[in-house]
């Protein structure tokens with residue numbers, strides 16, 4: 001099968017002066033196309049013929065060494081949509097030809113104190129798709145049938161892909177923010193995840209203020225199109241205080257801005273596994289006093305995916321897609337790093 005693999009850490013190419021990690025070698029082509037044997041499904045596993053795979057910021061963290069894969073080479077990709085091609089022994093949840101999706105959670109132990117409370121995302125033996133086990137930047141992949149989700153009919157394969165990380169994690173972030181109908185949520189950054197989260201927030205009758213990098217008109221226009229009540233730069237004072245905020249950016253500064261604009265008792269939820277720049281010092285009386293909270297979102301549980309996919313179908317969420325061939329994964333990652341990806345990038349792997 002064809003697969004795009006990561007063989008070693010390197011920095012994705014952008015302008016020299018913007019480099020974050022000058023110690024890493026700069027690579028034009030961080031992922032390499034290889035031909036390798038298709039995996040075989042083990043007990044309880046299904047083999048998936050991949051049709052589409054979403055492109056996530058987390059891939060940049062893996063490539064640039066902020067997240068460490070369990071082994072090299074590794075096939076990244078954790079927003080995978082495909083058809084069940086073959087079943088391993090004892091796998092009986094799906095049949096051949098069923099359309100399923102795979103998310104970041106590839107498996108967890110199932111019996112620790114976290115798993116028992118449904119917090120599989122905090123399990124010490126959590127394994128991530130495309131980081132610990134091969135992901136969907138390939139024609140085939142295997143996964144335990146317990147960690148695959150039926151895809152609602154209303155979505156095409158390409159549309160469904162970004163729902164599986166960007167969508168599900170945005171949904172978890174909204175839930176963890178404690179937002180109630182009528183309240184104001186601030187979304188910092190307006191990429192793949194935020195443009196899906198805003199559609200859920202609007203459905204819940206929340207007001208949405210969107211903050212983007214200064215001068216990022218394309219992202220601001222997209223936010224307006226999806227019903228944002230106000231848009232501005234991350235350091236711009238909004239017309240009212242935020243009851244809660246979700247930070248979708250890869251950098252540290254917006255966390256402090258969000259805390260500054262937050263209402264008393266409000267919560268800032270950080271939706272990123274790694275930050276490429278640190279959160280600046282938080283002067284206590286200005287940023288933390290009055291019961292303000294900061295909470296991170298540690299990716300997703302199966303329950304999040306099982307709840308969100310049918311909800312997305314019910315709301316009629318429309319993902320904004322930018323399509324790439326599997327061979328174009330490197331170009332797509334550069335665009336993502338440059339902040340030039342409109343909506344969600346998706347690799348079209350097969351028809």
Ligand SMILES: [Zn+2]
Pocket residue numbers: 056057058078104165166
């Ligand atoms: Zn992701």
Ligand SMILES: [Zn+2]
Pocket residue numbers: 108109110111112113114115120123124125
């Ligand atoms: Zn566990």
